[in-house]
Amino acid sequence: MDEELEEFRAIFLDECLENIELLESGLMRMGEGDSDLDTVNEVFRAAHSIKGGASTFGFNPMAELTHHMETLLDEMRAERRPVVEEDVDLLLNALDLLQTILTAGGDDDSDHPDRASVQVKLEKSVANTGDISNDSDAAATKDVNTEVIDDAPTAISKLLIQFLPKPEFYKRGNDPLLLIREIARISSVESLRVSSRCSDWAAFDPSESFLEWVIQVSNVEKADILEIFEWVDTDCDLSVEEIPTEALPIDKAQAPLNVEVSGLEADKSKDVNAKDANTKESTPVTAQPTQNDSSKAAKKPAKPNQETSSIRIATDKIDHLINLVGELVITQSMLSRVSDSIDDIDRDSLRERVTDLEHNTRDLQESVMQVRMLPISSAFSRLPRLVRDLSKKLDKKVDLQLEGETTELDKTVLERMIDPLVHLVRNGLDHGLETTEERIAAGKSEVGILKLSARQASGSVVIEIKDDGKGINPERILTLARERGIVGEDEELSLEQINQLIFAPGFSTAEEVSDVSGRGVGMDVVRRNIVDLGGRVTVHSELGKGTLIEIKLPLSLAILDGQLVSVAGETYVIPILSIIETLELTKTEHSTVPERGEICQFRGEYLSMIRMASYFNHSGEKSENLVVVVDTHGKRVGLVVDQVIGQQQVVIKPLDKNYKNVSGLAGATIMSDGSVALIMDPTSIYESSYVAEAA
Amino acid sequence: MQVQLSDNDGMTDMSDQFLTFILGDEEYGIEILKVQEIKSWGPCTPIPNAPEHVLGVINLRGAIVPIVDLRCRFGMDPKEYTTTTAIIIVRTEHDGQHRIVGLVVDKVSEVYHLGADSIQPIEEGANGQDKGYIRGYGQIENKLVVLINLAPILSTSLDAGAR
Numbered sequence: 001m002d003e004e005l006e007e008f009r010a011i012f013l014d015e016c017l018e019n020i021e022l023l024e025s026g027l028m029r030m031g032e033g034d035s036d037l038d039t040v041n042e043v044f045r046a047a048h049s050i051k052g053g054a055s056t057f058g059f060n061p062m063a064e065l066t067h068h069m070e071t072l073l074d075e076m077r078a079e080r081r082p083v084v085e086e087d088v089d090l091l092l093n094a095l096d097l098l099q100t101i102l103t104a105g106g107d108d109d110s111d112h113p114d115r116a117s118v119q120v121k122l123e124k125s126v127a128n129t130g131d132i133s134n135d136s137d138a139a140a141t142k143d144v145n146t147e148v149i150d151d152a153p154t155a156i157s158k159l160l161i162q163f164l165p166k167p168e169f170y171k172r173g174n175d176p177l178l179l180i181r182e183i184a185r186i187s188s189v190e191s192l193r194v195s196s197r198c199s200d201w202a203a204f205d206p207s208e209s210f211l212e213w214v215i216q217v218s219n220v221e222k223a224d225i226l227e228i229f230e231w232v233d234t235d236c237d238l239s240v241e242e243i244p245t246e247a248l249p250i251d252k253a254q255a256p257l258n259v260e261v262s263g264l265e266a267d268k269s270k271d272v273n274a275k276d277a278n279t280k281e282s283t284p285v286t287a288q289p290t291q292n293d294s295s296k297a298a299k300k301p302a303k304p305n306q307e308t309s310s311i312r313i314a315t316d317k318i319d320h321l322i323n324l325v326g327e328l329v330i331t332q333s334m335l336s337r338v339s340d341s342i343d344d345i346d347r348d349s350l351r352e353r354v355t356d357l358e359h360n361t362r363d364l365q366e367s368v369m370q371v372r373m374l375p376i377s378s379a380f381s382r383l384p385r386l387v388r389d390l391s392k393k394l395d396k397k398v399d400l401q402l403e404g405e406t407t408e409l410d411k412t413v414l415e416r417m418i419d420p421l422v423h424l425v426r427n428g429l430d431h432g433l434e435t436t437e438e439r440i441a442a443g444k445s446e447v448g449i450l451k452l453s454a455r456q457a458s459g460s461v462v463i464e465i466k467d468d469g470k471g472i473n474p475e476r477i478l479t480l481a482r483e484r485g486i487v488g489e490d491e492e493l494s495l496e497q498i499n500q501l502i503f504a505p506g507f508s509t510a511e512e513v514s515d516v517s518g519r520g521v522g523m524d525v526v527r528r529n530i531v532d533l534g535g536r537v538t539v540h541s542e543l544g545k546g547t548l549i550e551i552k553l554p555l556s557l558a559i560l561d562g563q564l565v566s567v568a569g570e571t572y573v574i575p576i577l578s579i580i581e582t583l584e585l586t587k588t589e590h591s592t593v594p595e596r597g598e599i600c601q602f603r604g605e606y607l608s609m610i611r612m613a614s615y616f617n618h619s620g621e622k623s624e625n626l627v628v629v630v631d632t633h634g635k636r637v638g639l640v641v642d643q644v645i646g647q648q649q650v651v652i653k654p655l656d657k658n659y660k661n662v663s664g665l666a667g668a669t670i671m672s673d674g675s676v677a678l679i680m681d682p683t684s685i686y687e688s689s690y691v692a693e694a695a
Numbered sequence: 696m697q698v699q700l701s702d703n704d705g706m707t708d709m710s711d712q713f714l715t716f717i718l719g720d721e722e723y724g725i726e727i728l729k730v731q732e733i734k735s736w737g738p739c740t741p742i743p744n745a746p747e748h749v750l751g752v753i754n755l756r757g758a759i760v761p762i763v764d765l766r767c768r769f770g771m772d773p774k775e776y777t778t779t780t781a782i783i784i785v786r787t788e789h790d791g792q793h794r795i796v797g798l799v800v801d802k803v804s805e806v807y808h809l810g811a812d813s814i815q816p817i818e819e820g821a822n823g824q825d826k827g828y829i830r831g832y833g834q835i836e837n838k839l840v841v842l843i844n845l846a847p848i849l850s851t852s853l854d855a856g857a858r
Contacts, residue, residue, distance in 0.1 A: 330754075658794045662742055
């Protein structure tokens with residue numbers, strides 16, 4: 001039992017994080033002035049779910065805090081108060097606090113000293129508007145139960161419920177009958193009527209939803225009715241209106257009184273009516289609520305669709321699936337090789353089947369890989385908030401532009417990119433963009449532009465962070481790097497190398513260290529994270545015009561675009577993302593330099609060379625024809641191999657599962673003939689070679 | 696030659712069964728519960744800078760499995776691989792993790808039942824260089840089988856030269 005509870009708690013905490021994200025994005029939209037009812041409702045619902053879960057699991061501090069947030073939001077939702085920036089800020093503060101408490105474990109022990117003061121602020125804010133709007137329930141707002149506010153005018157005796165489920169309602173396994181029975185249980189049903197919106201039965205689509213219920217009840221509170229629909233209110237169009245006692249909207253002759261709701265019968269009796277009657281007929285009520293409803297419904301699709309149905313799956317299950325499919329692909333390709341070598345009459349038909357199988361396996365692999373892919377929007381979504389807070393703090397005007405948010409990335413890559421992205425945006429804002437005065441002085445628009453874009457490009461994902469700020473001053477960077485001993489006094493660097501210096505450990509150009517960024521610990525971590533993921537980062541900058549940071553990442557960690565090379569008779573894979581160019585050794589100027597080993601010339605730079613056959617201690621016959629120039633943490637190095645064989649996507653398998661990690665190798669992979677090829681890790685090769693020691 | 700040893704059929708206790716194999720003139724035995732399968736010898740991919748007795752890795756239905764040459768591990772002279780040369784795939788535990796390793800032997804021999812009474816435990820310090828590799832000697836009819844402990848034999852292969 002306890003274990004079960006633990007499991008539910010874990011699910012709840014997960015859901016909390018999701019809801020917090022929803023809250024944040026909603027609040028951001030509200031803060032930008034997009035405070036339409038749908039957004040406010042969405043935010044309210046998210047807060048409400050957290051509150052509900054928190055109190056169920058005894059996370060009292062969280063429940064209390066969300067309760068106060070909810071109270072304020074409810075006021076906005078009921079349009080009793082305008083959405084003002086101060087309130088949004090207050091709510092965002094509370095949200096941060098909530099997140100802190102949640103990360104601390106959520107339970108009763110993890111409270112936060114600031115909670116009380118934030119709650120008081122929220123309360124004050126709620127009380128304030130009460131006065132302004134001259135609503136008499138200023139006192140009532142202090143009441144703990146928000147729902148009470150909703151039905152402050154309890155004098156109403158009759159309610160009109162209009163309920164039109166959407167197809168999703170049924171898809172999620174809901175039954176309207178259960179809801180209606182529940183209504184009948186808590187209230188007296190005065191009339192009920194079902195109508196169909198389907199006008200043309202020839203075009204009847206069974207997967208659509210046409211039925212609409214109009215129920216008139218009495219002796220019940222509006223809030224209780226709303227509560228019944230609480231969990232389905234996104235899946236139906238619902239309106240619950242109070243009606244004056246005398247004006248009964250439903251034609252009494254048509255509406256059977258006190259229906260014992262027995263689903264199908266009720267449906268049938270009204271379906272007859274519905275046949276000749278159109279949608280119009282189904283709205284005999286005061287037309288207003290229906291119009292409201294449809295206009296709401298029409299607005300909905302414009303919102304980002306957060307209702308895509310999803311299922312929570314443990315990632316190791318998916319990874320297992322991906323592995324199995326990987327095997328299938330290999331077995332399949334071995335099979336097609338075998339089928340090619342068979343000499344028989346049946347060969348052609350066998351081949352045909354094998355080709356079919358090949359298509360199917362490839363499709364299967366692609367769709368299984370898709371399961372791990374997530375849109376980058378989940379990483380981008382936290383940036384608007386960051387930029388908003390920072391721009392206030394730094395007093396800079398910033399227009400944050402996001403592009404390509406639907407670009408998909410592997411979940412792990414995405415998660416590990418969040419911190420680097422946050423840091424780069426911070427850095428761009430702090431160091432890249434100028435202050436308003438500086439911008440005006442430079443003849444630029446006073447609002448700085450920070451643009452993030454993501455796109456897919458041939459097996460990799462490119463993320464760009466671009467600002468139109470002051471750019472990088474190469475001379476200043478070089479001087480500073482020399483002062484700090486990162487670059488030797490007489491060492492000459494290319495512009496690209498200088499730009500890469502911003503990622504060097506212990507390097508920071510901020511004239512004065514701020515608490516935003518500038519301790520020089522972040523940027524080297526950014527590059528390390530990216531390189532560890534098998535990616536690459538480059539910097540382009542123009543003084544006075546801006547900086548562009550380009551990050552290239554592999555689509556997935558499990559699959560790698562590889563260049564096959566041979567070293568002393570063995571086949572190795574080099575990750576294509578790290579390859580810059582391949583040169584012919586005989587046509588390249590190279591020589592041996594004391595203390596630096598062998599070097600060769602590449603685009604005016606001198607590169608250290610590592611002969612892979614001797615690095616790997618392979619004694620086989622070797623030709624050493626080619627130099628593959630690779631990028632490792634901003635350092636370039638030439639790997640001497642015999643030949644390049646071809647390019648191939650390979651599935652990365654860890655070596656340490658049954659053996660151990662080997663220096664210079666990133667793992668192994670299985671080739672289409674079933675043999676094993678090892679994957680080189682240029683960074684580790686460079687770091688463990690004599691070249692790095694000498695440098 | 697590919698022998699798949701089925702799991703316990705539920706009738707017999709397999710913990711006293713040993714798979715024996717030949718290396719040179721000696722017959723060695725390992726617990727059958729540690730054996731996953733037996734494969735015929737095939738080429739493997741050498742791993743750079745690995746200890747000499749680690750021949751390389753093979754693809755075992757998608758898993759990358761290291762291959763240890765037991766002759767070399769035991770300091771015997773190398774012998775050419777023939778059609779009887781076999782790879783015994785064993786499961787072992789190392790640092791709390793399950794690992795699969797292939798052992799190259801001259802020839803797979805028999806499966807024997809060996810009760811506790813027919814195993815003569817090795818005397819402590821009888822042979823200083825054994826380092827716990829040998830678990831004891833099994834007496835089968837008129838011959839002696841060397842029963843070996845896999846874990847210490849393999850752990851040095853998996854550890855040596857690790858980063």
